[in-house]
Amino acid sequence: MSIDWSRFVELVGAHQKFLLVSHIRPDCDALGSELGMAGILEALGKDVKIVNGMATPPNLAFIDPTCRIKVIGETAQASDLADRDAIMILDTSAWQQLGAMAEVIRAHSAKKMVLDHHVSQDDLGAENFKNTTAEAAGRLVVEAADALNVKLTPEIATPLFAAIATDTGWYRFGSASSNTYRIAARLIDAGASPSKIFNSLYEQDTLGRVLLRGVILSRVKAELGGKLVYTHVLKEDFTNTGALPSDTEDVINMALAIAGTQFAVIFVEQQTGGFKLSFRSRCAVDCSKMAEQYGGGGHKAAAGAFLPGTLADVQPRVLDAARAALQ
Ligand SMILES: [Mn+2]
Secondary structure (H helix, E strand, C coil): CCCCHHHHHHHHHCCCEEEEECCCCCCHHHHHHHHHHHHHHHHCCCEEEEEECCCCCHHHHHHCCCCCEEEECCCECHHHHCCCCEEEEECCCCHHHHCCHHHHHHHCCCEEEEEECCCCCCCCCCEEEECCCCCCHHHHHHHHHHHCCCCCCHHHHHHHHHHHHHHCCCCCCCCCCHHHHHHHHHHHHCCCCHHHHHHHHHCCCCHHHHHHHHHHHHCCEEEHHHCEEEEEECHHHHHHHCCCHHHHCCHHHHHHCCCCCCEEEEEEECCCCCEEEEEEECCCCCHHHHHHCCCCEECCCEEEEEECCCHHHHHHHHHHHHHHHHC
């Protein structure tokens, strides 16, 4: 599916006041694509506003150093956007993903355009510029810059490098092709600093988070010749290390990185008691089926559930089920 860039160029040329929007729970591809596109349109003399349905999360604030991305109902109102003659929706094509901006877009008479790489698609009343084979929306924004003959500056290249980096797991997923690396090289030449971006994205842990990770990893046990690994974290671990409940994210994936591991479980004690279970699978065992036994759910490769009780109550039951599934 290739994009008709000549039509895109025609539409950009025909409009002057742009509103850029992306999805709720904004990630780096959403925000980076908006900021990159804003820089491109401004290089062409356009007036650009960026407003989302949800605030930029604190860990991604670095990408928007001048805080130009606004939030509807908080730092921007629908009445501020009445003068826009074009709305460009980036990195989503679904009403549900637009949050409170969906209402603003529906009610607005501006020309609407979508620039996206997702398969799912609603009729947003827009002209669609979609390439579902693209590894990131940010890559489509680079193509837009080329089509519009806009030179990449550090302000444009930096958020776009971050956008493509995050959607490709720092250029390592199967979606990252040799072309992805060519685009990355161009963005670096234009002023993006991979080391600074990596540091901002992935080297901002708190001491508590690192200490908690150490506690959890020190408790990892392996069974069935290493196929099954599991660990746990208790309420007191959070107070002892100064970590937050959200600091347990990703630790389960570290356990799954042990060679030969096929199934991993982490038992996380909740502040109000009981345990949250997270399952990860790299084999035929379906995590969602495991989780459903305990009233939870998820996907084949990753799922979660909650069980009341102490570790001594919960752990043997779940491990027996995991052992049975793996044998
Ligand atoms: Mn994306």
